[in-house]
Amino acid sequence: MSEVPKTGGGLALRELVAGRTAGADGYFRFPVDAGTWSGLCDGCADGLHDLGSLWADHGFMKLALVDPAAGVRAVVALPTEAARYPSVASRHRPALRLERAMRDLYGVQPVGLPDPRSWLDHGRWPGRQHDERYEFLPVEGEGLHQIPVGPVHAGIIEPGHFRFTANGETVVRLEERLGYVHKGVEGLMEGAAIEQGARLAGRISGDSTVAYGWAFARAVEAALGWTPPARAILLRAVMAELERMAHHISDVGAICNDASVVAIHARCAVQREDVLAVAGACFGHRLMMDCIVPGGVAVDLSPDGVGRIRGLLGRMQATRDEMLRVYDSMPSLQDRT
Numbered sequence: 001m002s003e004v005p006k007t008g009g010g011l012a013l014r015e016l017v018a019g020r021t022a023g024a025d026g027y028f029r030f031p032v033d034a035g036t037w038s039g040l041c042d043g044c045a046d047g048l049h050d051l052g053s054l055w056a057d058h059g060f061m062k063l064a065l066v067d068p069a070a071g072v073r074a075v076v077a078l079p080t081e082a083a084r085y086p087s088v089a090s091r092h093r094p095a096l097r098l099e100r101a102m103r104d105l106y107g108v109q110p111v112g113l114p115d116p117r118s119w120l121d122h123g124r125w126p127g128r129q130h131d132e133r134y135e136f137l138p139v140e141g142e143g144l145h146q147i148p149v150g151p152v153h154a155g156i157i158e159p160g161h162f163r164f165t166a167n168g169e170t171v172v173r174l175e176e177r178l179g180y181v182h183k184g185v186e187g188l189m190e191g192a193a194i195e196q197g198a199r200l201a202g203r204i205s206g207d208s209t210v211a212y213g214w215a216f217a218r219a220v221e222a223a224l225g226w227t228p229p230a231r232a233i234l235l236r237a238v239m240a241e242l243e244r245m246a247h248h249i250s251d252v253g254a255i256c257n258d259a260s261v262v263a264i265h266a267r268c269a270v271q272r273e274d275v276l277a278v279a280g281a282c283f284g285h286r287l288m289m290d291c292i293v294p295g296g297v298a299v300d301l302s303p304d305g306v307g308r309i310r311g312l313l314g315r316m317q318a319t320r321d322e323m324l325r326v327y328d329s330m331p332s333l334q335d336r337t
C-alpha cells in the first residue's frame with residue numbers, strides 16, 4: 001500500500017476549539033459534520049495535530065486529537081449514516097488498524113478504507129459467515145523468499161502471525177496479523193461496577209497491570225470528578241516506574257538473547273527478578289496487580305519500602321556499569337542491536 005500524500009489543506013484543531021470551553025478533564029468535546037471530520041483527518045496528515053484514538057460509540061464515531069504545542073486535547077463526534085462514515089485512514093494511515101478493529105467489533109463501515117481486510121475477526125466468531133480468505137499483501141521481485149512465523153510461538157508471548165519476505169539479509173516486507181487472543185474486554189466492561197471494571201482493566205495484560213489499572217482509574221476519576229490524594233498519586237508513579245524498569249530490563253535481555261548473547265540475557269533475567277521481588281515486598285504483589293484503584297491506591301508502601309527501593313537502584317547502577325563494559329567489548333552485539 002502506498003503512503004497517503006499530505007494534503008496541505010487540513011483543519012487545525014487549535015483553531016477549531018477557539019471560543020470553546022474545555023471540560024474538567026481538560027478535553028474539548030463537540031460534534032462535527034462530515035466535512036469538518038475529514039478536515040481534521042487531513043490536519044493529522046499535515047502534522048497540525050496528532051491522532052490519539054478512534055472508536056465507535058452508539059451511532060457516533062469519535063476521534064481523540066491532541067495538539068501538544070498548543071496544549072489542546074479534544075474528542076470530536078461524528079454521527080454515522082447507516083453505520084457508515086468517511087474513513088480516517090484514507091487521509092491518515094495510522095488510523096487503519098483502529099478502523100479495521102471498529103468495523104470487526106461494531107459493524108461500522110469506513111467509506112474509502114484503504115485496506116478492507118478484517119483485523120480481529122478471524123472467521124470463527126459465532127453467528128458470522130466468512131467466505132473470504134485473508135490475503136497477505138503481495139511482494140514482487142527477484143530472489144525473494146517468505147518466512148512465516150507464528151501464531152504459535154516458542155516462548156510465552158501472545159500469539160501473532162508474521163510474514164517476513166526477504167532477499168538475503170534484507171527484509172523487503174514484514175506483515176503481521178494479530179487479534180488471535182481478543183478477549184472481548186469492551187463487552188465485559190459494559191454495565192460492570194467500577195470495582196469489577198478496575199479488575200478487568202488490570203488483567204488485560206498481566207505484566208502491564210499498573211499501566212492499565214492507572215489508565216482506567218484516571219478515566220473513572222475524570223468522568224466522576226474525583227481527585228485522588230497526593231500520596232496516592234506519588235505511589236502510583238513509584239509503581240509505574242518499577243513496572244517500566246522490569247519491562248525494559250526484560251526487553252534488553254530478550255534482544256541480546258536473539259543476538260545469541262546469553263550471558264547478558266541471563267543477567268537481565270536476574271535483575272528483572274530483583275525488581276519484581278522488591279515490588280512484591282513494597283506493595284504485596286510482584287506485578288502490583290489491583291494496587292491502583294479508581295480514587296487512589298489499595299495499598300500503601302511497606303514500612304521498609306523506601307530502603308528496599310534505594311537498595312534496588314544501587315544494585316541496578318552497579319549492574320548497568322558492568323553490562324555496559326560487556327556491551328562495549330562486543331562489536332558484533334552492537335552490529336546486531
